[in-house]
Amino acid sequence: MLEVDAIHAAYGQVKVLFGLSITVRPGEIHCLLGRNGAGKTTTVKSIMGLVPLLSGTVTMDGEHLSELEPYEIPGRRVGLIPQGRRLFAELTVEENLEIGLLVRNTGDAAKERVLDMFPRLRERLQQPAATLSGGEQQMLAVARALCIEPKVLLLDEPTEGLQPSMIELIRSALKRLRDEGVAILLVEQRIDAVLSVADRVSFIENGRNVETLPAEEAVRDRGKLAKYLGV
């Protein structure tokens, strides 16, 4: 279980998070919703140690991730699918997967598993990541994170710029991972893309978690969506 407890974070002098708390349980898709600049991406980066915390703690199964060096966090089986994919563009598909596999030396079994999940990548193993289509790049971003065999998976706008068939593929992959017991924290702007797969939803406003509720309730109560997201 991932527990984010009252974290404060800043980029230099600019404070972005003000005591944000969320919990993501194993086998759950927990969605973070909020307007642009609310602090969603900063929350994800803070969990990964990429933005230093001013105060508060991040723990996973009781271990303090916030006390580790940032590069040690992936080794605790925390996978990241960042906004904009952030693939190693000049490396081949295979080398990008290799980077993920090296985190925990998960080896060929993990590689075969992700290639079975995204067979199109198998055909492109020697191709530089930059030459893939947008959908294929997103597959690779997901596959690279899955090479870690994560217990916690953080996704920052994974459906951004994707065609509907690709979004469906990503959603079915997320459902499968949830069924396997992975705790998934999903940041999204596209409400329609997330509410059908999410179990719980947290609304973020000005760097604070203002409300957490079951996804069905968020679907029923459109007033909340209007209040927090303006839709």
Added chain:
Amino acid sequence: MDFGPHLFLATLEGAITAAVISLTAAGLSIVFGIMRVVNVAHGEFFMLGAVGAWWVTTAVGGHPAFGFAAALIAAPLFVGAIAALADRLVLFRLGYDPERTIVATIGILYVIQQVTLMTFGPDARPVEPPFNKRIPIPWLGIGENGLELTWPWGLATTTYKLAVIVAAAVILFGVWQFLSRTRFGLLMRATQLDREMATAFGIPVRKIYARVFGFGAAIAALGAVLIVPVQQAHYLMGTDPLLLSFIVVIIGGLGSLPGTIVAAVLIGMSDGIISVFFSPTLAKILATLLVAFVLVFRPQGLFGKAQA
């Protein structure tokens, strides 16, 4: 002496310069490409390699080949360790900030230079080559029996000089293979492409940087060990290789290893040829002018990628 043989000899001398500069510049280029640090102290790591070679060969004694073989291993390791230490003590503390690291490496340059002066002294000291057979250079000329091989007076090279060219090519091929085929090379390239994502995938960027800085310095030191039997070791010998390395990496494209090698051949050969026919100063002036042209018309260098 005829122009043809003269040109051939100049080309050969240029090839030796190109071989050594390509190694030194490769180290500078790798450090900049991965760490974005302009290492002004790079020439001093080259000098330390030469001085280290003198220490080792003097200490080992016996046949020159034994000392030289020991220097080929020990000097780059020693210089690499010094550079990694400088990274931990200085560059890391500056957060690898591009501007402040330039000033810091200027400081490192003077520290290394002055410590070498105090310990090694101001004199140039020779290192004996492991082998050094004279090879007269033949030339095609018209003789009494028509076209025949001739040996113009005094025109010769040595087996050692030819070996330097071959060794540099082998080392560069090895560096290329190391970067493209090994696990550490993969981690280095990933760090170069996206430092933050590298961290998010468990790559210890700080450790990689220390090793890269050490690796770049070790390559320069290796180049120095190769050339020191031809040039002698001296505490001020790092200046020229630094200047030529900057010229080469700017022309080739900062961070591009293939560009560095092509530019090193271009600059090394022209330096050798112009130095023989005119003067070494003119060779440096022309190389600097070429850099100016590249900066004006193709700032990213011949093989570099333009910033988006």
